[in-house]
Amino acid sequence: MANLKEEYTDTRNRTHPVEHVIMQPEDKETRERIVEELLQALARTGKKIPA
Numbered sequence: 523m524a525n526l527k528e529e530y531t532d533t534r535n536r537t538h539p540v541e542h543v544i545m546q547p548e549d550k551e552t553r554e555r556i557v558e559e560l561l562q563a564l565a566r567t568g569k570k571i572p573a
């Protein structure tokens with residue numbers, strides 16, 4: 523398995539933990555949960571969601 527990062531540093535020099543989710547392509551529930559969490563995170567930070 524690949525050596526994945528456990529944290530990243532943003533443009534403001536803050537360190538954040540990283541969570542990796544492995545899912546099967548047919549697992550639509552997990553995919554929808556991930557998309558929902560991503561949209562919530564983007565809305566919280568004030569970042570714009572590309573159309």
